[in-house]
Amino acid sequence: MPFLHPLQDSAERDAILAGGPLVRYPEKANLILLTSRPPQLETPLHYFDRAITPNEAFYVRYHIFPIPTRVDLATWRLRVGGLVERPLELSLDDLKTKFPPTRLVAVNQCSGNGRGYFEPHVFGGQWSNGAMGNAEWVGARLQDILRAAGIKPGAAEATFNGLDEPAAPSVPDFVKSLTVQHLMEDPDVLVAYQMNGAELPMLNGFPARLVVPGWYATYWVKHLSEIMVLDHAFEGFWMAKAYRIPDTPCGCVEPGSTPARSVSIQRMNVRAIIATPKNGARVALARPVTLKGVAFDGGYGITQVEFSDDRGATWRRVELGPDFGRYSFREWSALWIPKTPGYYRLMVRATNRAGESQPIEPLWNPGGYLRNVIERVDLTVA
Amino acid sequence: MKLAAACLSLGLALVLVNRAEEKTTVKEIKLPPDDAAAELKPGPGVEAVRAQCAICHSTDYIVRQPGGDAKRWEAEGKKMVTVFGAPTSDADAKVIVEYLASRYGPQAKKSSHSKAARLR
Numbered sequence: 362m363p364f365l366h367p368l369q370d371s372a373e374r375d376a377i378l379a380g381g382p383l384v385r386y387p388e389k390a391n392l393i394l395l396t397s398r399p400p401q402l403e404t405p406l407h408y409f410d411r412a413i414t415p416n417e418a419f420y421v422r423y424h425i426f427p428i429p430t431r432v433d434l435a436t437w438r439l440r441v442g443g444l445v446e447r448p449l450e451l452s453l454d455d456l457k458t459k460f461p462p463t464r465l466v467a468v469n470q471c472s473g474n475g476r477g478y479f480e481p482h483v484f485g486g487q488w489s490n491g492a493m494g495n496a497e498w499v500g501a502r503l504q505d506i507l508r509a510a511g512i513k514p515g516a517a518e519a520t521f522n523g524l525d526e527p528a529a530p531s532v533p534d535f536v537k538s539l540t541v542q543h544l545m546e547d548p549d550v551l552v553a554y555q556m557n558g559a560e561l562p563m564l565n566g567f568p569a570r571l572v573v574p575g576w577y578a579t580y581w582v583k584h585l586s587e588i589m590v591l592d593h594a595f596e597g598f599w600m601a602k603a604y605r606i607p608d609t610p611c612g613c614v615e616p617g618s619t620p621a622r623s624v625s626i627q628r629m630n631v632r633a634i635i636a637t638p639k640n641g642a643r644v645a646l647a648r649p650v651t652l653k654g655v656a657f658d659g660g661y662g663i664t665q666v667e668f669s670d671d672r673g674a675t676w677r678r679v680e681l682g683p684d685f686g687r688y689s690f691r692e693w694s695a696l697w698i699p700k701t702p703g704y705y706r707l708m709v710r711a712t713n714r715a716g717e718s719q720p721i722e723p724l725w726n727p728g729g730y731l732r733n734v735i736e737r738v739d740l741t742v743a
Numbered sequence: 744m745k746l747a748a749a750c751l752s753l754g755l756a757l758v759l760v761n762r763a764e765e766k767t768t769v770k771e772i773k774l775p776p777d778d779a780a781a782e783l784k785p786g787p788g789v790e791a792v793r794a795q796c797a798i799c800h801s802t803d804y805i806v807r808q809p810g811g812d813a814k815r816w817e818a819e820g821k822k823m824v825t826v827f828g829a830p831t832s833d834a835d836a837k838v839i840v841e842y843l844a845s846r847y848g849p850q851a852k853k854s855s856h857s858k859a860a861r862l863r
Contacts, residue, residue: 381807382780387772397777398801426799431771482809484819531828532799563772598826 363703368739388562390417395486399423400564404491410636410653412682412690413466414494416557421564422471422492422578424535424599429524429584432567439506439552439569443519443590446511453568456554459509460501465549467574467688468495468657469581472604472626476729481617483729490634490736495655495690498572500553503544506588515592516541521571524584533598537580539573541590549574549688552585574688575628575660577730579604600625605728612731613724620726628659630733631719633666633693633711640738650697650740652679655690656711662687668695669708673721673735676710687714699742708737777801788842795831795839796823805847813844 383391386402393403402421408414434453441449451459471492476485486492507519520538527534544550551572554561561567566583573580579599595601606612607620614620633656644650656663662684667676682692691711699705712718723734781803783789796805811819817840823829824836831839 381803382778384775384778386775394778394803395807396801396803397775397781400774428774430774431769434768434770484808484811484815487807487809528799529828533826560770563770567770602826 363699363701363705363742365703367704367741368706386421386564388417389421389564390415392418392420393489393491395488399426399428401486402564403488404494406489406491406634406636406639408491408636409493409634409655409690410692412495412655412685412692413557414496414690416496416559416562416565419469419494419496419556419562419565420471420492422486423525423583425525425527425532427525427528428564429567430563432524432563432584434568437524437568437586439585439588441506441510441588441590443588444513444516444592445507445590446513447509449506449510451506453554456501456552456569460505462499463502463549463551464497464499465551465572465574465688466495466497466685467549467572468493468629468690469572469578470494470629470657472577472579472730473728475732478723478732479725479729480723481725483727485729493578495657496556497558497685498551498553499555500551500569500572502548503550503552503571503588504548506552507541507544507590510590512541512545512590516590517593518591518595519544520587520589520591520595520597521580521582521585522587522589523566523570523582524586535582535599536595536597537582538591538595538597538600539580547574575658577604577626577629579626604730606730607726611724613726616725626728626730629657630731631658631663631711631713631717632656632733633709633719633736635707635709635736635738638738638740641740642738643741643743644699646699646702646742648698650699652695652697652707652709654693654709654736656693657688657690658711658713658717660688661714661717663691663711664714666691666693666709666711668697669710670697670699670705672706673708679709699740702742705740705742706737707740708735710735778803781806784846786842786846788838789846791835791838792842795829795835799823799827799829805843808847810847810849811844812849813840815849816840816843816847819843 381394384394395401404420408418439451474492477487518538522536553572554569570583605623607614608622608624635654679695719735
């Protein structure tokens with residue numbers, strides 16, 4: 362069911378995306394440059410036609426400068442301290458040999474993925490949808506490490522700090538926290554030292570990073586160097602002031618308004634991304650078009666992906682690729698044959714095991730977080 | 744002579760093998776310089792922006808924002824001073840906000856990669 366004219370609201374989605382140049386960073390393929398210092402590099406959309414994102418294409422996001430560019434494993438240690446019986450200093454070899462290696466495929470998605478599409482616009486990295494990636498991580502279970510250290514009674518939270526240290530003492534160091542309850546209930550939180558069968562690229566957190574499956578990447582601290590167990594809730598800037606979402610069921614407010622109360626962002630919502638065809642593409646009448654992309658959520662697992670070519674009036678299920686676990690990207694694909702010339706809007710939506718799906722209209726919050734509107738591409742059939 | 748040469752090359756090969764087997768414990772990368780395309784627009788105050796803002800971050804943090812009015816940029820500047828400890832004087836801050844609001848105002852940003860434009 363084609364439109365007779367191009368759709369006006371295509372312009373809204375085009376947004377203010379940076380349209381940054383492609384750049385080549387060490388250990389990386391050509392990525393989209395958002396910022397140089399500290400670096401923010403986006404994965405081009407075409408990489409999301411497959412479940413695993415190659416290391417060299419995996420996006421990069423830092424908060425403070427300078428960032429670590431040199432790590433000597435002879436001196437690097439992961440220190441575990443605070444409210445523990447036995448403080449630890451673990452080398453990379455210790456991490457690999459003293460704890461059972463655990464394998465997990467999980468999506469790492471920036472809280473602000475898709476922020477560039479927010480309307481009204483919000484400040485922050487103007488990401489398109491490429492601030493995400495999916496990899497097979499191998500690491501030590503954080504539970505095993507904390508058990509080895511022995512958490513003392515009264516422990517409430519653990520903080521995670523990496524090698525990135527601000528140049529000036531006035532700049533708040535990037536430190537994140539998780540509750541001890543979360544850490545002891547979830548055996549899948551890892552200190553990962555392997556990514557897709559290789560060591561981590563420097564820009565993705567060499568030699569080890571936290572993996573918090575299902576949760577936004579802000580918790581996946583890179584170049585992890587210190588874990589401190591506290592008897593109270595951590596109040597550092599990056600928890601108490603940044604990465605906050607409205608304290609409402611949707612994490613959203615009326616566009617342009619200020620939420621009355623906020624909470625820390627946590628679990629990812631359901632999304633389906635269309636990698637191909639590109640928005641704005643021209644395709645031939647009566648010739649099959651292959652649609653491909655990935656779907657994911659915060660850990661329930663994707664149960665179905667549907668496709669519509671009639672503005673969402675009717676939906677049909679599409680083919681799903683292999684299941685790499687509930688935290689992984691799930692590939693989807695569909696064949697579509699346009700039967701009439703004109704302008705088409707193709708939409709794809711996912712549903713997870715909890716029955717959660719995606720909104721038809723975008724939700725808004727001042728941080729530009731949680732974007733999960735049903736994605737669409739507009740095509741011209743001629 | 745031939746034997747000597749063979750011994751020498753064998754020795755050299757052994758040295759090379761040993762070097763390769765010597766496992767380095769260091770991983771190091773070199774970052775490229777700031778993106779030259781993220782040059783600030785000319786205008787009164789641009790020197791202050793370069794001197795103050797670019798201490799901590801590259802200018803693409805400015806030029807790739809959606810643009811904002813004076814109130815929006817003032818809030819951003821205040822955050823840089825109060826949260827991130829930018830050593831910016833009140834006088835410089837005023838000049839910087841005026842520059843940003845006039846050069847990177849709300850309507851300043853137009854995408855040159857308009858998908859809508861490609862559709863038309």
